[in-house]
Amino acid sequence: MLSLVYVSAATHPYSPQELDALLEKSRHNNTRDGISGMLIYRDGDFLQVLEGPEEAVRTAFARIAKDARHQRIMMLDESRIEQRAFGEWSMGFRRLNAADCPEGFVDFFNRNTDLAALVRQDGEAGQYLDSFRKLA
Numbered sequence: 001m002l003s004l005v006y007v008s009a010a011t012h013p014y015s016p017q018e019l020d021a022l023l024e025k026s027r028h029n030n031t032r033d034g035i036s037g038m039l040i041y042r043d044g045d046f047l048q049v050l051e052g053p054e055e056a057v058r059t060a061f062a063r064i065a066k067d068a069r070h071q072r073i074m075m076l077d078e079s080r081i082e083q084r085a086f087g088e089w090s091m092g093f094r095r096l097n098a099a100d101c102p103e104g105f106v107d108f109f110n111r112n113t114d115l116a117a118l119v120r121q122d123g124e125a126g127q128y129l130d131s132f133r134k135l136a
């Protein structure tokens with residue numbers, strides 16, 4: 001199986017209703033396609049994990065990457081996995097305020113200006129995702 005992790009910037013601030021509609025569609029499609037994962041929205045930034053059969057994940061990501069509701073999509077991690085980390089969720093979701101964030105998370109997003117450096121820092125994205133799993 002394949003696991004992808006990316007961050008992106010929303011093209012406008014999302015209302016709770018818009019996020020609900022996005023999640024409903026995503027959960028419907030992901031259940032159909034055997035994809036699990038998690039979506040985090042914080043102050044206009046998205047972070048998403050998609051995991052499942054390689055072809056299904058690549059097809060979903062290609063669709064998501066073309067979506068005009070977000071931009072500046074940056075892949076943080078692409079890994080082959082034996083087991084799902086978010087198997088119970090067709091798309092888990094957290095809307096985070098800075099106060100809810102695990103320690104270090106705000107810095108993680110604030111380094112948007114140099115995400116390429118973040119990608120090179122092996123394992124850092126995974127470390128933050130672990131803290132989100134604990135929050136869920």
Ligand SMILES: Cc1cc2nc3c(=O)[nH]c(=O)nc-3n(C[C@H](O)[C@H](O)[C@H](O)COP(=O)(O)O)c2cc1C
Nearest residue numbers: 025026029030046048060063064065067069070091
């Ligand atoms: C931040 C973000 C995350 C998304 N996540 C998913 C997802 O996990 N699965 C999915 O099918 N669509 C997701 N979408 C929506 C897709 O871009 C696209 O609109 C949708 O898959 C089209 O589905 P349809 O062909 O069934 O209408 C996401 C969109 C955004 C902006």
